[in-house]
Amino acid sequence: MVDTLKKFQVIEQLFRDVLNANNFTEIRTNTVQPLNLYTSAGTLTPSMLHGTYSFLDWDGWSGERVVLRPDVTVPAAQWYLNNMEGQEAKLFYIEPVYRFIDDKNNREIWQCGTELIGISPETANEAIIKLVTELLGKLNLTTAIKVIITNKDNNLQVDNYDSLPDESIAKRLIKALGNIFDKHGFNYEFIDASQNKKFEYYTNYAFSVIANDTEILSGGRYDNLCEGLGGKKAYASGFAFNMNELIKLLSDEQ
Template identity: 25%
Template sequence: MSDNKKPEKITAVKGMNDILPADAPLWELFENTVHSVLKSYGFQKIVTPIVEDTALFKRAIGAVTDIVEKEMYSFEDSMNGDALTLRPEGTAGVVRSVIEHNLVYEGPRRVWYKGPMFRHEKPQRGRYRQFFQVGAEAIGFTGPDIDAELIMLCRRLWDDLGLENIALEINSIGDAAERQRHRADLIAYFEANIDQLDTEAKNRLHANPLRILDSKNPAMQELVNNAPKLLDYLEGESVAHFEGVKRILDHNNIPYKVNPRLVRGLDYYNRTVFEWVTTELGSQGTVCAGGRYDPLIESFGGKPTPAVGFAMGIERLIELMKQAGDMSEPAACDVYMVHQGQAAQMQAFVLAERIRDAGLDVVLHCAAASGPGSFKTQMKKADGAGAAFAVILGDDEIANNTAAVKAMRGKEGAGQQASVAFDDVVDYLVGQIVGDHDHDHEHVHYHP
């Protein structure tokens, strides 16, 4: 017997957010801009699974890291007992894919990816448990030129998105032998000052001492600032590589700051590392991080292959886009179809398809729960949709085999209405929207 109790509302998992229609245009703008910029540099898209073997990330990221120990969403496959993980980052899956499909044997590759990542950490502004990343990986290139090109690609993206106040920090962490010498001295230095280390730093001291340099603990900043600097341990080829990166950036007027504390705590990183940072997002200041990881592919069972890449958090960049200007207005459509009566509705469907065939965007009014809506109500919907034109069909139009076409905005004749023969409506709209604005693209939009 039902007790008529109202069902409990189910909400989203904490830290996993919806992207609502009001924000969708901003995401589309970002994604389209990213695709355009990456394509202009010769990058091809690669799509890898959201779920991978847990061992992949343990090997790539390292078993003794916060990501693997505390943040990964891992589970056992109930069908066969496999240990699986929702991907916490994108590079490992890309590397696995290029080895598995023998892409590394076909010569250098530029690939990019986009999609959701998952980490179980405390949600903060611009930092969520499900978050979206764009990343690029250049595989098979050895010189400093590709490192600099990736940095310049990012700079072009910021410019195309209209983003300012994003600064570049770079460093070199050298090669394995140089890092080993630095690591030994770093451990000795921190052991001599053990009483100044916090609990987290003590836990990292022997497992991952480079990560201590990332400490945000104010009480440790002087100690960290005086620690041995990895740059002082670089020799021959590492120095030449870093100087090569800086030379290209200087020649192209890309400003940067050499930050000796900028490191990667994972063993497979080497030589160039970089971050793009901003002061506009509070503590979550890094919007893009990259670096060279020449040893990784070999450690995954592939042949020795150099590689470098970056990843950027989309949510943080969307936040910056919002701050740069209100760009989240609903996207304008070209035509809104207004109709009243069954015969008009049938013709509206036919005409809407013809207009779409011509490459224009059409929103056809559909009945809401409150009913089909009067002409006045539908015209308000047309205005709210940001339509350039409303095409109106009613009993009179059906009887005369015509449509009323009303200019809605952005033109000298805004508000004017013309009666157009049904068979001429498409040509009339194309002439108004395409011709008047000199668009020659396959798919056009009218922007008031």
């Protein structure tokens, strides 16, 4: 347990250091969120909504249900609308999310993630590639890794990777990740995926990094999210590490 906690702290510290060095601002969101934050944005699939902890709170007499935050991106976008709408925001968080799954010990999932909102896709994509490669590069991982990339707009899949334009985010992210994995001697493969099955807010590309059949990192673009929450349309993208899974891959020599 102590080792697990130390590894957890290593990830947390590394993440905070890297994000602070890149001028990101840490935010906190409420654990208890209104359900309508998730239904009004049309952001979670029905199966994800079923897995949320939703209930009528002590003040739920008006029928307004609340949830234990199943995802941070949506409340982070709401935070942006409340505090920085119209500005460029580089945000990060280290928080748990709550999802009902079979494994009773894994229903509280700690995430460290970033949100780039109001920032042009070109700039944000560059930042995401830089951060993902820097963070994965600095973590001493010990396993084979798969990367899944989907492109919602063009339905591009990695089995036609060669046909992707060189400048596309998907191809550049794959290349950057490939470089970092080569450098560290990881075994890796890129596989296709028809769609991300949990979130519906992705608008352009989405990516996942899979190790031991478990997702340790996922992200993408969600340019309609702010508008779905009642704000003005704003470019938005980001990614999050699943810390519960990531610690299992860290070598003991961090």
